[in-house]
Amino acid sequence: MSGRNAIIPASRVDGTLPATHRVDDSVFHIIWRQRRLIGYSIAACMILAIVYLMVAPKRFTASSSIYVQKMSVMAGDKSAAPTDSDDTFLATQCELLKSTPIVALALGMPGVDEMQTFDGVRNKIAYLKKNLSVDLGRKNDLITISLDAPSPDEAEKLVGSVVESYLAYQAKQKRSTAGEVVTILEREKDKRDAERAEKNKEIIALKQTAHTLSFDSDKNNLTMTRLQSLSAALTTAHLDTISAKSAYQEAERLISKDKELEKMADESTVVLSPQDEELLKAQMFTLAQRIKERQYGSAHPTSQQLRQLKAAYVGGLKHRWEDCQRKEADLQSSFDEEQHLAMQMTAKADEYQHLADEVKRLEAASDSLDSRIKDVALMANEGALNTTVVEPAAAEDGPTSPKKARTLVVGFGLGLLLGIALGLVKELVDPRLRSVDDVKLALGLPVLGMIPRIGGAQSAEAHGWAVHLDPSSDVAEAYRAVRTSLQFSVPEGAGRSIVVTSASPRDGKSTLSSNLAIAIAKSGKSVLVIDADFRAPSQHRIFGVSNEVGFSSVLLAGEMVDRAVRRTTIERLHVMPCGPLPKNPSELLNSSILGDVLAELCEQYDHVVIDSPPVMAVDDARIIAASCDLTVLVVRADRSNRKLAAAARDALLAVGARICGIVLNDSRTMNRPAYSSYMREKIGLPTNGNGNSIRSENLDLAPRAPRPLTGSSEML
Numbered sequence: 001m002s003g004r005n006a007i008i009p010a011s012r013v014d015g016t017l018p019a020t021h022r023v024d025d026s027v028f029h030i031i032w033r034q035r036r037l038i039g040y041s042i043a044a045c046m047i048l049a050i051v052y053l054m055v056a057p058k059r060f061t062a063s064s065s066i067y068v069q070k071m072s073v074m075a076g077d078k079s080a081a082p083t084d085s086d087d088t089f090l091a092t093q094c095e096l097l098k099s100t101p102i103v104a105l106a107l108g109m110p111g112v113d114e115m116q117t118f119d120g121v122r123n124k125i126a127y128l129k130k131n132l133s134v135d136l137g138r139k140n141d142l143i144t145i146s147l148d149a150p151s152p153d154e155a156e157k158l159v160g161s162v163v164e165s166y167l168a169y170q171a172k173q174k175r176s177t178a179g180e181v182v183t184i185l186e187r188e189k190d191k192r193d194a195e196r197a198e199k200n201k202e203i204i205a206l207k208q209t210a211h212t213l214s215f216d217s218d219k220n221n222l223t224m225t226r227l228q229s230l231s232a233a234l235t236t237a238h239l240d241t242i243s244a245k246s247a248y249q250e251a252e253r254l255i256s257k258d259k260e261l262e263k264m265a266d267e268s269t270v271v272l273s274p275q276d277e278e279l280l281k282a283q284m285f286t287l288a289q290r291i292k293e294r295q296y297g298s299a300h301p302t303s304q305q306l307r308q309l310k311a312a313y314v315g316g317l318k319h320r321w322e323d324c325q326r327k328e329a330d331l332q333s334s335f336d337e338e339q340h341l342a343m344q345m346t347a348k349a350d351e352y353q354h355l356a357d358e359v360k361r362l363e364a365a366s367d368s369l370d371s372r373i374k375d376v377a378l379m380a381n382e383g384a385l386n387t388t389v390v391e392p393a394a395a396e397d398g399p400t401s402p403k404k405a406r407t408l409v410v411g412f413g414l415g416l417l418l419g420i421a422l423g424l425v426k427e428l429v430d431p432r433l434r435s436v437d438d439v440k441l442a443l444g445l446p447v448l449g450m451i452p453r454i455g456g457a458q459s460a461e462a463h464g465w466a467v468h469l470d471p472s473s474d475v476a477e478a479y480r481a482v483r484t485s486l487q488f489s490v491p492e493g494a495g496r497s498i499v500v501t502s503a504s505p506r507d508g509k510s511t512l513s514s515n516l517a518i519a520i521a522k523s524g525k526s527v528l529v530i531d532a533d534f535r536a537p538s539q540h541r542i543f544g545v546s547n548e549v550g551f552s553s554v555l556l557a558g559e560m561v562d563r564a565v566r567r568t569t570i571e572r573l574h575v576m577p578c579g580p581l582p583k584n585p586s587e588l589l590n591s592s593i594l595g596d597v598l599a600e601l602c603e604q605y606d607h608v609v610i611d612s613p614p615v616m617a618v619d620d621a622r623i624i625a626a627s628c629d630l631t632v633l634v635v636r637a638d639r640s641n642r643k644l645a646a647a648a649r650d651a652l653l654a655v656g657a658r659i660c661g662i663v664l665n666d667s668r669t670m671n672r673p674a675y676s677s678y679m680r681e682k683i684g685l686p687t688n689g690n691g692n693s694i695r696s697e698n699l700d701l702a703p704r705a706p707r708p709l710t711g712s713s714e715m716l
Contacts, residue, residue, distance in 0.1 A: 027424070029441045034423030041419030041534040042412060049411025053658035058399035062155035063146035064163050065391035068093050092145055094134045097166050103128050105165035113162050117149045132162065142390055152395035160393035167387055179612035182373055196362035203355050206348060225343045230335040237328040244321035247277070251314045273320075280313050328707070428699050431642045433635050439662050442642045443649050448489070448632065448661035449482035449513070451475065462516035463543035467522070469568060476519075482632075482663055483511035483519040489660045490630065497601045497628040499657075501621040507636040508665035510538045513611035516632075521573035525606035528565065529575040532624055533613045534585035537578030543568050550579025554597055555588050561600060574605075585613075589623045598627060615680045625657035633659055637667045 058367065062579055068090065096102065103125050107113055109433035115126070121127045133146045144160055175335040223398060255261035287306040290296075296303050433439055435446050452474045466477045486495065500516065502509040510533070530551055531539035540547040545566040553559035554576075564576050582588050601608050610628065612621040624630045631652055635645050652659055 016235050021028060021247050030427050031420055031423060033435075033441060034419070034437055037423050037426065038416065041422060042415035045415030045418065045545075046408065046409045049407050053402055053404055053407055056402045057150065059148045059150060059401040060155050060395050060398075061146055061148050061400040062151035062152065062159045062393055062395040063144055063391070064389065064393040065142045065144050065578070066163060066166075067142055067388045067390050069386040069388075090136055090141055090143065094136055096169075097134045097145060097162065098129055098132055099142070100125060100129070102162065102165045102169055103132070105169065106158070106161040109161045109164070112158065115149075115158070116151060117154050117158065128158070129499070145393075146691045148401060156395045160449045163389060163393060167389075170387060185369050185373045189366055189373070192362050192369065196359055196366070199355050199359045199362065203352060203359070205627075206352055206355070209348070226341055227338040228337070230331060230338050234328065234335050236329040237324065237331050241324040241328050244317065244324045246590070248317040249319045251310075251317050255310055255314055261307060261311050261314070262291050264308070264315070277313070277317070280309060280316070284309050284313065308495055308681045334521060358376060386547030393696065407476075409625060432638055433640045433642055433645060433664070434638055435667075436664055438642070438663055439635060439645075441635075443635075443645055443662060445633070445649065445659060446485075446489075446661040447477055448485040448663050450664045450667045451482075451508070451665050453637075459540070460511070461542050461544075465518065466511075467515045467518040469578075470520075476515075477514075479515040479519045482516060483523065484517075486630065486632070495630040495660070497598055497608045497610065497630070499610045499612050499621070499625045499628045499631045500634065501625065501648075501652075502614050502634040502636075503616050503633065503645045504614050505536070505617060507634045507640060509615070510542065510611050511616070511632045512632070512634050512663055512665065513609050514542045517573055517575075517607075517609040518570055520607050520609070521570055522570070526572045527574070527607045527609060528601055528605045529573070530608060530610045531576065531578040531608050532620065534578060534581055534588070534620065535613050535618060537548060538609055539575055540577035541576045543577075545577055547577045550577035550584050552579035554590065555591070555593050556580075556582055558593075561597065570715075585618050586623065589620055594624070595627050615651050616644060622651055622655045622657070625652050626655040629658065630660045631657045632661065632663055634663050634665055636665045639666070 075172060107124055107128065118124050118127065125586045128147075131147060133144075135144050135146075136142075137144065145159055147155050147159050147162075149158060215713045283305060287302055287309065291302055291306065433442060433510065436450055439445075439447055452497075454466065454475055467475065467479045470476055489495070500509050500513040510531075513529060521527045525701070529539055530539045532551055534552060537547065537550075540550070543566070545568075550564050553562050554561055561576075564579065566575050566577065568575055571604070598608065608628075610624055615621045615633075633645070633649060633652070649659065
């Protein structure tokens with residue numbers, strides 16, 4: 001501390017939040033903060049959904065399933081595959097079931113017109129068409145007719161009337177033009193037969209032009225036979241060429257460095273067969289072995305004989321390679337000619353295949369027309385459709401409307417959406433910090449403790465002595481928890497100077513400063529409380545000491561530190577009041593004297609707790625925080641603004657202050673009366689008959705009344 005200066009070091013001004021303190025204020029975190037409101041909204045909507053289920057009129061559903069077939073399928077035309085026209089046919093039947101003729105016929109059946117379902121309905125046909133549901137099965141061809149009605153009996157009767165009306169309507173539809181249909185089909189069949197005869201003539205002419213008996217087998221096609229033979233011979237010749245070339249290149253390496261042998265090989269006219277090649281290689285090997293064993297020189301006859309054999313061997317291989325190339329070229333020319341003829345034949349074969357397919361198609365069409373002519377003849381005196389009632393009209397066991405599961409799900413979803421919307425609006429309208437979760441999410445800093453709201457009519461000065469006046473209360477325990485958090489947040493002896501500040505006035509920083517100092521002193525350490533709030537000092541009132549000489553006197557007039565320090569009735573706790581209010585507090589603090597004074601005090605005391613002004617009101621707190629070890633930021637529940645607190649945090653971090661955490665003051669969520677009573681009994685404090693403590697103002701522990709500085713009795 002001795003080397004610290006009130007001037008803010010540039011190296012500590014980075015203006016960023018540490019990586020561990022990043023703030024995530026996304027929509028999901030806002031939803032989490034407002035989870036209670038969302039829960040209330042969901043509960044309200046679920047209650048409304050339940051009320052709706054209780055009062056909504058019940059309706060019952062009846063349904064029937066029918067299967068409709070065309071007579072052509074029924075008559076045995078099994079070769080005909082399902083087509084798009086079949087789907088269109090079934091869709092048409094579905095629309096026909098809801099058509100005005102069918103509905104009117106159903107309403108005309110006995111007892112239908114007087115049903116309770118039609119009470120107050122002027123246009124019964126339109127009403128029935130609107131409420132009647134006709135659906136085609138997705139995995140089958142069944143048509144399902146269903147209807148909702150106030151009574152299950154009426155729903156069942158209405159559906160049955162519609163099905164009966166449809167059956168009666170179809171029974172009246174007879175095919176009166178069967179003869180005309182037969183004539184049209186016979187004319188179409190004659191046309192297909194004529195086309196088939198013409199295609200057969202074209203096939204015969206194509207075979208004569210191609211000079212072949214059949215395009216179906218290669219055995220009867222001379223061109224293809226020759227092409228296959230030439231292809232096999234060309235493949236063999238190509239392999240021989242590759243083999244001869246490889247042998248020649250290998251032999252050429254034997255004489256590649258002897259110009260004379262190369263010339264002799266080029267002049268050689270010997271053509272070697274594979275057998276001659278092997279014999280010549282054996283002779284060369286024998287001569288080479290003899291020369292090596294007897295070490296003949298290059299002029300020896302045996303060496304000369306070997307050279308001649310090498311030249312003859314290489315020349316023979318070269319001539320054999322050239323002969324293979326010529327043979328391959330001749331075969332390639334013949335193969336190309338035959339291939340050209342084969343391609344022409346292939347084109348004619350494709351033409352033949354096309355004509356053959358046309359003939360087969362025309363034959364199949366002619367056979368199909370024959371079958372259809374027979375079917376139409378059979379249907380001449382029958383109805384056009386065959387309808388089977390698969391499931392007779394029947395109502396379901398219970399009411400189908402309102403749907404309980406869907407209504408509850410919709411109620412839950414609407415409650416969730418409404419709660420989220422209300423939560424977001426609440427976040428925009430009311431940005432106050434209310435809980436520890438709000439503080440953590442909004443500021444991204446650890447929470448050192450949560451101070452509960454102090455009830456009763458105690459004075460502000462009494463609140464500043466809460467740890468001493470009522471040590472077993474929830475409030476005292478909360479202040480001790482803050483003390484413990486501070487002790488374990490830094491290494492032993494590292495956090496000697498502690499600045500307590502807030503974002504705005506009346507957040508409880510002064511009360512926290514005094515109670516924190518008392519809690520530290522009661523843990524056996526010497527503590528000095530400094531009132532550095534030159535705008536609205538309060539520590540002299542809390543501790544009941546004179547404010548004539550204080551912190552401002554030391555900084556401004558160079559007053560001795562001992563004259564500004566006051567004793568308190570608490571052992572190891574001393575206080576340095578504010579002193580006379582200076583005219584220029586910021587300039588007074590922003591000097592080298594501040595660092596020297598704090599260094600001297602930290603050598604005398606285990607901890608120095610500094611009560612500083614709010615961060616956003618003046619710049620004093622930032623100056624003091626830059627010269628101290630730890631900074632504690634106080635926010636007040638249900639009062640501190642989230643954005644203002646975040647701005648205070650950023651302002652402190654910008655000057656390099658080490659914010660060890662946040663203290664949430666005046667919280668309503670902390671209440672442990674049973675534990676408090678237990679603690680009072682353990683430490684021997686008096687309680688009333690109900691187990692509650694006697695009010696702190698009745699105890700003789702209050703601070704001394706302020707008195708003038710007339711002697712050394714108040715000074716340390």
